[in-house]
Amino acid sequence: MNLSKRVLNMQESPVRKLVPYALKAKKNGKKVYHLNIGQPDIETPKEFMEAINNYDTRIIQYSYSQGEPSLIEAIKDYYHRDNIYFDNEDILITNGGSEALTFTTIATCNPGDEILIPEPFYTNYNGFTSEVNVNLVPITTKAEDGFRLPKRKEITKLITKKTKAILFSNPGNPTGVVLTKNEMDMLKEIAIENDLFIISDEVYRKMAFDGLKSYSMAELDGISDRLIVIDSVSKRFSACGARIGSIASKNKELTKNILKLCQARLCVATLEQIGAASLYKLPESYSEEIKNTYEKRRDIVYQTLSDIPNVVCKKPQGAFYVVAKLPVENAEDFCVWLLETYNYNGETIMLAPAEGFYGTKGLGKDEVRIAYVLNEEEMKRAMFILREALNVYNQ
Amino acid sequence: MNLSKRVLNMQESPVRKLVPYALKAKKNGKKVYHLNIGQPDIETPKEFMEAINNYDTRIIQYSYSQGEPSLIEAIKDYYHRDNIYFDNEDILITNGGSEALTFTTIATCNPGDEILIPEPFYTNYNGFTSEVNVNLVPITTKAEDGFRLPKRKEITKLITKKTKAILFSNPGNPTGVVLTKNEMDMLKEIAIENDLFIISDEVYRKMAFDGLKSYSMAELDGISDRLIVIDSVSKRFSACGARIGSIASKNKELTKNILKLCQARLCVATLEQIGAASLYKLPESYSEEIKNTYEKRRDIVYQTLSDIPNVVCKKPQGAFYVVAKLPVENAEDFCVWLLETYNYNGETIMLAPAEGFYGTKGLGKDEVRIAYVLNEEEMKRAMFILREALNVYNQ
Secondary structure (H helix, E strand, O other), X not given: OOOOXXXXXXXXXXXXXXXXXXXXXXXXXXXXXXXXXXXXXOOOOOHHHHHHHOOOOOOOOOOOOOOOHXXXXXXXXXXXXXXXXXXXXXXXXXEHXXXXXHHHHHHHOOOOOEEEEEEOOOOHHHHHHHOOOOEEEEEEOOHHHOOOOOOHHHHHOOOOOOEEEEEEEOOXXXXXXXXXXXXHXXXXXXXXXXXXXXEEEOOOOOOEOOOOOOOOHHHOOOOOOOEEEEEXXXXXXXXXXXXXXXXXXXOHHHHHHHHHHHHHOOOOOHHHHHHHHHHHOOOHHHHHHHHHHHHHHHHHXXXXXXXXXOOEOOOOOEOOEEEEEOOOOOHHHHHHHHHHOOOEOXXXXXXXXXXXXXXXXXXXXXXXXXXXXXXXXXXXXHHHHHHHHHHHHOO | OOOOHHHHOOOOOOOOOOHHHHHHHHHOXXXXXXXXOOOOOXXXXXXXXXXXXXXXXXXXXXXXXXXXXXXXXXXXXXXXXOOOOOOHHHEEEEEHHHHHHHHHHHHHOOOOOEEEEEEOOOOHHHHHHHOOOXXXXXXXXXXXXXXXXXXXXXXXXXXXXXXXXXXXXXXXXXXOOOOOHHHHHHHHHHXXXXXXXXXXXXXXXXXXXXXXXXXXXXXXXXOOOOEEEEEEOOOOOOOHHHOEEEEEOOOHHHHHHHHHHHHHOOOOOHHHHHHHHHHHOOOHHHHHHHHHHHHHHHHHXXXXXXXXXXXXXXXXXXXXXXXXXXXXXXXXXXXXXXXXXXXXXXXXEEOEEHHHHOOOOOOOOOEEEEXXXXXXXXXXHHHHHHHHHHHHHOO
């Protein structure tokens, strides 16, 4: 009566594995600034709860397996704003971007198949794939290069007969990289030449700074049959706990088959879909404001990091993360030390060790991911503590 | 760029595949009584929305991966009522019973492994297993025998080296069978002797009629290391759209590993968990009342079925389904005909063809599942229509 190899081989969440240390620190009276997890402090738009309260909740009924028609319509209209035209049947509602990625993996890969992915990558991609016996093949990118994609041949040499898709988040978690049009074109060409699906995780779309435009892959021509766009209300609308994501693809055979996966689990929580529909109807000015908020926080984080000696980190361009190489041997030890041992006037910070964001063993050992999800005052304080802590740690 | 075999091989939901016919019938002005899907007409207790409205919804935040502590506590206390003692860490909250079953399958089985299951079975078990490359091995039960379990050796002869678990729903969907203490003991002994996990789907627990007690497998001794109990608020509390389920097991290694699957998808919708906690706090009298309601409906359905010539069906004892063998050659054709062609004064019924509830090819072709989820008046009307329709169909 053994557990399966696939579950035993899964890694613990590097974002959440230090939680027991944080709980203990808090129990001992320390204040902990959470920069470890992408949980923004920004209020969820009030339209979310208003929509739920206006809904007939006498019987909390099953929704459709594909999703609530009003939410599908709202997402369709949302894409239209950027001249992206999906049909209603092209859109499937999922339990967060998480389920969207699991379903996409199951539908495109058999056990033993491979998906290419730039590393460092959103660590839960490991879970979505390894739990269904699919292997991630990392395309290494480096802090020194600002985590830009390598040259085309560095990518294509990784392709085997088992490669089924290329997956990336853009803007990137954890790197903050916003792909240029040229980089997107390169990925497009690689996918076409090697007959791969393109899984574009765009949950941080519209969160690109410095006047950059964050394109959707759906704005590119010639890949509508192979493109699968993942989205979510979690980050853009600060509604992480709603667990509303979506899959959008013009490949009808794909969506028809993913619908079978949707049917097996019946539906996504009904009320949350009603609430989410209201979010996708918010004007563009809402996203603009959110972006500006994060851009200011990014400036604070990047400024501090630039000022700390021997920290390697290029300016992140989007999302709300940065990966920084720290002047420590083992970043996980440092993160544990921050929670267990260190405090500055009773305060400390929690970071995510970046090793778990890499697929290649040994990489990222001296790196951390910082999520700038607190207000400017708190971010300043937290970054000050990081600087002081590094000073103490390295003495 | 082909889709995966595992997704292509998945069957369409037999409960939902006739939906296009139903939509067309309604468009043409027909009233359709839905006996095809387990969506009760009973109002969700008002405590559900009250709890949500009393919750701080300013930021819809991630919940814990394991689940909201208040919901875990409420489920623990709910089991205590029946002298079942789980620790908080033994309970994991999932996206409905659906995700609970998917996670349990992934954690207990590698690709190619097998799970034993009495057939006919809840058809979505097919999805939860085949999408992760696990095979269901059916233990055939028959309408003529009231779908009771066969003798022990009929079950044990199906066990191979690849058999990892035995799975069943009790009270049974779609059969309405409530396992006796003796049958449960037999399953327990089979599991112990063959070192199998026991996956006990108890989402219909407390819905047993005729004064029968529906035991939880957790009330049995000697299996705490191999028992996994699945539960959900969907049916017992008429909150299908909340998508709140749970896994409970005293096998700490199992729950620790399933927690990794929970972490990969971050969490279950926060608000729905808050609402669900209030449901598990409802007094036993609530379940008693719901049970009495379904028992009266069961009586109406069973009485009518008994009166129709050549229908084979024993009295169901629990849940809110019955599988009946009809005097037709192909039940799916009959179900389509009901929607496409037939009407009785502008009304018709929608049933679920039972073939999809069997794992053995060819079985169940002349059977349907009827969900008695409408009020007594409507159930009477719907069953009257079934009787009339069979008359017309067989002329």
